[in-house]
Amino acid sequence: MQHSAASEKADVVIVGAGPAGAVAARKFVEDGYRVVCIEQGDWPDYTESHVADEYLELSAGKQWNPQPSVRQAFSDYPIDTTESDVEPLIWNGVGGSTVMYAGIWMRLMPSDFRVRSLDGVADDWPLSYEDLAPYYEQIERDFGVSGYPGDPAFPDIDAYPMKPAPIGAAGRMMAEAHNRLGWHWWPGSNAIATEDYRNQGACVQRGACMWGCINKSKASPDVTHWPDLLNQGVRLVTRATAQEIETDSRGLATAVVYVDGDGVTRRQEADLVVLAANGLGTPRLLQLSTSKRFPNGLANGSGMVGKRLMMHPFATVVGVFDEKLDPWKSVWGQPIYSLEFYETVKERGFVRGAKWNVTPTGGPQSMTAAFPWGGKSIWGERFHETVRERLGHSLAWGIVAEDLPEEHNRVELDHSTRDGSGLPGVKMIYRTSKNTKDLLAFNVDRAAESLREAGASQTIVAPMIRETGWHILGTATMGNDPGSSVVDGYGRAHEVPNLIIVDGSTWPTSSGMNPTPTIAAFSLRAAEHAVAQRGSQAVAS
Amino acid sequence: MTAVSLGFTDSARDALPDLLRADERASLAAVADLLIPHTDQMPSGSEADVQGEFIDRVLSVRPDLLDAVRTGLAQVEEPLPADFAELDARGLSGLRALAEAVTAAYFLNPDVAKLVGYRKRSAIPIRFDEDLDDLVASVTGRGPIYRPTPGLGPSHANS
Ligand SMILES: Cc1cc2nc3c(=O)[nH]c(=O)nc-3n(C[C@H](O)[C@H](O)[C@H](O)COP(=O)(O)OP(=O)(O)OC[C@H]3O[C@@H](n4cnc5c(N)ncnc54)[C@H](O)[C@@H]3O)c2cc1C
Numbered sequence: 104m105q106h107s108a109a110s111e112k113a114d115v116v117i118v119g120a121g122p123a124g125a126v127a128a129r130k131f132v133e134d135g136y137r138v139v140c141i142e143q144g145d146w147p148d149y150t151e152s153h154v155a156d157e158y159l160e161l162s163a164g165k166q167w168n169p170q171p172s173v174r175q176a177f178s179d180y181p182i183d184t185t186e187s188d189v190e191p192l193i194w195n196g197v198g199g200s201t202v203m204y205a206g207i208w209m210r211l212m213p214s215d216f217r218v219r220s221l222d223g224v225a226d227d228w229p230l231s232y233e234d235l236a237p238y239y240e241q242i243e244r245d246f247g248v249s250g251y252p253g254d255p256a257f258p259d260i261d262a263y264p265m266k267p268a269p270i271g272a273a274g275r276m277m278a279e280a281h282n283r284l285g286w287h288w289w290p291g292s293n294a295i296a297t298e299d300y301r302n303q304g305a306c307v308q309r310g311a312c313m314w315g316c317i318n319k320s321k322a323s324p325d326v327t328h329w330p331d332l333l334n335q336g337v338r339l340v341t342r343a344t345a346q347e348i349e350t351d352s353r354g355l356a357t358a359v360v361y362v363d364g365d366g367v368t369r370r371q372e373a374d375l376v377v378l379a380a381n382g383l384g385t386p387r388l389l390q391l392s393t394s395k396r397f398p399n400g401l402a403n404g405s406g407m408v409g410k411r412l413m414m415h416p417f418a419t420v421v422g423v424f425d426e427k428l429d430p431w432k433s434v435w436g437q438p439i440y441s442l443e444f445y446e447t448v449k450e451r452g453f454v455r456g457a458k459w460n461v462t463p464t465g466g467p468q469s470m471t472a473a474f475p476w477g478g479k480s481i482w483g484e485r486f487h488e489t490v491r492e493r494l495g496h497s498l499a500w501g502i503v504a505e506d507l508p509e510e511h512n513r514v515e516l517d518h519s520t521r522d523g524s525g526l527p528g529v530k531m532i533y534r535t536s537k538n539t540k541d542l543l544a545f546n547v548d549r550a551a552e553s554l555r556e557a558g559a560s561q562t563i564v565a566p567m568i569r570e571t572g573w574h575i576l577g578t579a580t581m582g583n584d585p586g587s588s589v590v591d592g593y594g595r596a597h598e599v600p601n602l603i604i605v606d607g608s609t610w611p612t613s614s615g616m617n618p619t620p621t622i623a624a625f626s627l628r629a630a631e632h633a634v635a636q637r638g639s640q641a642v643a644s
Numbered sequence: 645m646t647a648v649s650l651g652f653t654d655s656a657r658d659a660l661p662d663l664l665r666a667d668e669r670a671s672l673a674a675v676a677d678l679l680i681p682h683t684d685q686m687p688s689g690s691e692a693d694v695q696g697e698f699i700d701r702v703l704s705v706r707p708d709l710l711d712a713v714r715t716g717l718a719q720v721e722e723p724l725p726a727d728f729a730e731l732d733a734r735g736l737s738g739l740r741a742l743a744e745a746v747t748a749a750y751f752l753n754p755d756v757a758k759l760v761g762y763r764k765r766s767a768i769p770i771r772f773d774e775d776l777d778d779l780v781a782s783v784t785g786r787g788p789i790y791r792p793t794p795g796l797g798p799s800h801a802n803s
Binding site: 153154155156157158159160161162164165212213214216217220221231232233251253255256257258266267268269270275278279281282285287288289290297298305306307308309310311431432442443446466467468471480482483484486487490491494495 | 678679680681683685686702705706708709727728729732740743744747748751752757760761762764765766767768769770771772773776779780782783784786787788789790791792793794796
């Protein structure tokens, strides 16, 4: 039976307890706000982790799988991907998708914010690299990042909180190959503690970051933020699914309506509403929040809510080597990365580029998997030979391709499905563009060249792996023009002055980088701006 | 919250209801040998007891696989194919999941794990690299490679 109940009004209510939500929560509570966070999932249960036993790879097939349609936990909502080239990977719970992430830590480059000015495509961001730089520094301290300062691919990375993890045999081999080729590479930056740091323990190199880091070395907000935030007085409501953002007659947000773990519908009133539900969850919630004033969904006067979905199509090229590389004896994350082919070079016939990182290839069961091997069947006569060649003797370049925004790539409500709380699921309509395909093809060839230079006896290409939709961007785009964007450069909805969006749905272009540092830095900047504007902030009465 | 079978013991396994029927185990053994044949160095699937202790251990961590294993086995009708290529050519929808369960079971056998040189993940304390300055010298020597924000300085990119 359902009934409505209201709780005490807050200063700010945040939807989503991943990095975007946790960073905003920290800023607001430190400035004395009463903060409530609504999160549909629960805390990750590390007692169910198998990183230290022989069941690691099996558990990655279900409980610790990043694909919600495989995992089917209570907090996972239905996502129809029949018209998508890529499967979305997310985790719904405290810590958000970073509970599953690799911890690869990359800032964007200055050109990523100026795609229109520099390359004549898509749009510039309403902020620059320089605007975000101080926030990156703060975020790198808050997320316990390890790395090696001075990469000449960035203007000013002068320091990291911790020294980089060992680059290992695989990283060293590729570094030396790139030195011979005259190609860029750099020791990996990772949100992985290499010494005991605040709530994080030093990494013990089990190479299992994505399946439940029991050492808490990997920085996800369930480790780095939430325990402290609870002590500071933030109220985190788990197993609570936000259904709608309510607005008043003036079009100001008044409350988040949610269904709690007992099925009771509740309202959380607040002066400010902050959305941090990621590139799928945020447009879903806006689309669900229809009213007379906002018949097409909240803050959607531009019609851009749900559109311009960008997914970072991802390829891998594996090199098989005679050398013993034992990829399960290092950090997973990224031992090294390369930005040699990141910036636009017009003669290549496409714009923008890709970021590469060395990625370990896993243990015996992974040899049959789509990531990074492409998933081609290896059974039968060649089984033992294939395992012998590959296992412990391989490494991969993972290639993150920039994907440009296109309005037909989108997220829509799917009224034919329902989540556990009765809300409609979503449908993704997503096709990779020719520019992205050309860009990937070029980079795949270069990566094979790099592996051959390092001495690979074979290279195996997975040209675009379907199960790699881990970066979900662009579906509530920011811009200065309310006619063509949803929020401004501080995440404020053009049409709803006390609604702020702080996750990756705000990105006008996708860059080719792992997005979490920029999502977190943007959230911090947005929250800081809201705090600074508190005196003049319009709020519902 | 229950920890799922960390450190599975024989007595705990004995307590499980028998998950697969004897005839299912027999056909699992046969299919396992098509997927993973015997060689001079390596045991076949059935020699590694995929159909016995090790499929049970797989299912103890992944009860969700039971249906997949059953369905896959039911699809492999008599007469059994002569080799994997022939099995693959039948295009059975349940083969992939069955094959993955068999592979998982095979590598859980400690003798097999030893033969392929893989052990469960162990803790290895970090020892930092001491020579990174030297290793990156040629990268830094080539100077900046990014395009700066327009209006803020000269372009460094290699374009
Ligand atoms: C396997 C994998 C590997 C990755 N690797 C990397 C990497 O190496 N480096 C990197 O930078 N990034 C990586 N990512 C991406 C990274 O996880 C995301 O960029 C990051 O988590 C985004 O943060 P967020 O807070 O915006 O969203 P999320 O972390 O996705 O959090 C959103 C939260 O909102 C909640 N929510 C959504 N809708 C509702 C609702 N209606 N009511 C209540 N709660 C709701 C969800 O449950 C979720 O907890 C990876 C992701 C995956 C899945």
